[in-house]
Structures are given as structure tokens and as C-alpha cells.
Amino acid sequence: MSRWATIRQGFLATLVVWPGVAPFGMVYAVSALSAGLSFWETLGMSLIVFAGASQFTAVGMFGSGAHPFSIIATTAIINARHLLLAASTASYIRKSPTWLRALVAFQLTDETYAVGVQRFTQHGGDAWFQLGSNLSLYFVWATSTIIGSLLGALIPNPAALGLDLIFPLTFIAFTVPMLRDRVNLVLALLAAIISVATALVLPGSWYVLTAGILASAVGAWLAQRQQLAPKEPINENS
Amino acid sequence: MSIWLTYAGMAAVTYAARAIPLLLLRNDPPAWLALWLKYVPPAVFTALIVPAVVTQMGDHGRVLQLGPAVGAAVVGALVAWRTENAIVTVGLGMAAFWLIRLVVG
Numbered sequence: 334m335s336r337w338a339t340i341r342q343g344f345l346a347t348l349v350v351w352p353g354v355a356p357f358g359m360v361y362a363v364s365a366l367s368a369g370l371s372f373w374e375t376l377g378m379s380l381i382v383f384a385g386a387s388q389f390t391a392v393g394m395f396g397s398g399a400h401p402f403s404i405i406a407t408t409a410i411i412n413a414r415h416l417l418l419a420a421s422t423a424s425y426i427r428k429s430p431t432w433l434r435a436l437v438a439f440q441l442t443d444e445t446y447a448v449g450v451q452r453f454t455q456h457g458g459d460a461w462f463q464l465g466s467n468l469s470l471y472f473v474w475a476t477s478t479i480i481g482s483l484l485g486a487l488i489p490n491p492a493a494l495g496l497d498l499i500f501p502l503t504f505i506a507f508t509v510p511m512l513r514d515r516v517n518l519v520l521a522l523l524a525a526i527i528s529v530a531t532a533l534v535l536p537g538s539w540y541v542l543t544a545g546i547l548a549s550a551v552g553a554w555l556a557q558r559q560q561l562a563p564k565e566p567i568n569e570n571s
Numbered sequence: 572m573s574i575w576l577t578y579a580g581m582a583a584v585t586y587a588a589r590a591i592p593l594l595l596l597r598n599d600p601p602a603w604l605a606l607w608l609k610y611v612p613p614a615v616f617t618a619l620i621v622p623a624v625v626t627q628m629g630d631h632g633r634v635l636q637l638g639p640a641v642g643a644a645v646v647g648a649l650v651a652w653r654t655e656n657a658i659v660t661v662g663l664g665m666a667a668f669w670l671i672r673l674v675v676g
Contacts, residue, residue: 438590544618552610
């Protein structure tokens with residue numbers, strides 16, 4: 334398949350996460366404008382930083398006059414989870430040229446990581462597909478920031494409508510079909526416990542890192558043990 | 572410091588987190604690491620889902636909050652199990668959320 338066709342496939346496969354992203358791009362714009370940012374500053378953050386949760390946080394911190402260094406440090410804490418997403422993606426696309434991987438790194442997010450990994454586990458890694466997915470999310474984030482800036486106060490608060498549930502529901506649709514065997518079920522249960530426990534005690538998005546690293550390690554350990562286990566049915570005592 | 576310099580700093584730390592593993596992990600990983608990374612997606616996905624459903628931002632960090640979102644997530648999980656369709660999962664999950672909120676108040 335040609336490069337462009339693959340980029341296009343990645344772009345289109347990402348449409349499924351647009352409904353969860355667009356309302357928050359608009360609300361981000363509204364809250365940025367009301368915190369005193371200009372239109373260009375509002376759009377600029379979406380284009381340059383391109384990381385939803387940390388943009389919301391930064392707007393709140395700009396509004397309360399926080400020091401730039403504490404805004405940058407907070408951004409680093411919130412986005413530390415990308416280390417794990419990028420390591421996981423790297424295991425699929427490490428054969429691609431360095432410049433292409435550097436390009437993919439610009440816009441790797443929770444959503445495009447999910448779309449990419451879903452494809453890679455079935456069809457093998459493809460950096461061009463990931464790039465198309467990334468561009469798709471970049472496009473909808475920038476566009477919804479502009480629409481939010483223009484429509485402003487007309488937009489109802491999506492959190493009040495419960496639209497912040499679209500994000501976990503989309504990820505439920507990605508995840509549940511992966512949990513068809515015992516290793517993955519145990520892993521998910523463990524990830525749920527670790528992530529909630531961490532989220533309650535640590536700030537930022539450390540909970541994605543702790544659960545992502547620990548639960549996957551246990552999953553790998555269980556899978557390894559299953560492979561090594563004797564194949565005959567266990568009917569002797571102990 | 573201008574706001575654009577702050578953006579540059581935010582973009583730099585964000586890009587570093589996204590780029591460092593992608594640029595450094597380029598050889599065949601040892602078998603144990605490959606197996607470990609293979610199980611990262613379901614672990615990360617679960618970690619992105621569950622705290623978003625059962626906790627909320629309070630004044631001093633996140634707090635446990637078991638509301639209509641939990642019922643909606645259960646409905647979503649059942650629908651995802653049966654259909655493996657994201658649009659249907661999100662649609663019925665949101666419908667369940669609004670219905671539960673309407674009934675419970």
C-alpha cells in the first residue's frame with residue numbers, strides 16, 4: 334500500500350475518537366479566552382503544545398498568575414505518561430527511519446496511541462499509519478479550538494452534560510475486546526486497582542505510569558509462566 | 572517571560588516524553604522486554620478508564636466518586652463485549668448515564 338493511502342487510513346481510523354475530543358477542544362478555547370488569553374495565544378497553545386489535559390491545567394494556572402516554571406513543571410508531570418505510550422509504540426515502529434519516528438513523537442496522544450496499537454497488534458507496526466492518526470487528532474483539536482473561540486459562550490459546559498464520559502467509554506470500546514483471556518483479565522483488574530490507588534495519592538498522571546508499568550509486568554510474568562507450565566492436565570496431587 | 576516562551580517550555584517537556592523512547596528504542600528488545608511491552612496497551616487503557624470513571628478532581632486532588640458514570644461504564648463494557656463497536660458503546664453508555672442521572676436525580 335502506498336504511503337499516502339496508509340496515512341489516509343490512519344486519519345480515517347481516528348474519526349472514532351473525534352466525538353470525545355471535539356467538545357473539549359471547544360471548551361478549552363472558551364476557558365482560555367476567559368482566562369485572558371488572546372485568540373492567537375489560545376490557538377497557539379493547541380498547535381504548539383497539543384496535550385489536552387495539560388492545556389486545561391495551564392489555562393487555570395495562567396488565570397491564577399502562576400510562575401511559568403511551575404506551569405512547565407506541571408506540564409511535565411501530567412505528560413510523563415507519554416514515556417510509556419511512546420515506549421510501547423516504539424516496539425512496533427522501531428524499524429522506521431529516525432526522522433519519521435521523531436515526527437510521530439510530535440503528536441502522540443492517548444487517543445492516537447490507542448488507535449495505532451489496535452491496528453499494530455493485528456497488522457504489524459506502521460509509522461505512516463500512526464502519523465495519519467496523529468494528524469487526524471491534531472486537525473480536530475485545532476479545528477475545535479477555533480470553533481470554540483468563535484462560538485464562545487454559546488457552548489454549554491460539556492462536563493455538566495457528562496460528555497467527559499465519552500473518553501473512558503471510547504477506551505472501554507478499545508479495551509474490553511482485548512480481555513478475552515485470563516492473563517489480560519487479571520492484568521486489567523490489577524491495573525484498575527493500582528491506577529485508582531495512585532490517582533488518589535499522587536498528582537498529575539502518574540497513575541497511568543504506575544498501573545501501566547506494574548500491571549503489564551505482571552501480565553508478562555503470568556504469560557511466561559503459562560508458556561513454561563507443563564502441557565498435560567494437572568491431576569496429580571498438588 | 573512571555574507566554575510564548577512558556578509554551579516553548581511546555582512543548583519541550585511534552586515532546587521529550589513522547590520522543591525519547593521512540594528515538595532510543597530502536598534495536599530488537601530482549602525477549603523479556605518485548606513480552607512486557609506487549610502487555611502495556613491493556614494496562615494503560617485500563618488506567619485511563621477506571622480513575623476517570625470512579626474518581627473526580629476535588630479541591631485537594633482526586634477523590635473517590637461512585638456516581639452514574641459507574642453504571643454507564645458497566646453498560647458500556649457489556650456493549651463493547653457483545654458488539655466490539657466503539658460508536659454503539661459510546662452511544663449506549665451515554666444513554667445509560669443520562670437515564671441513571673434522570674432516575675437517581
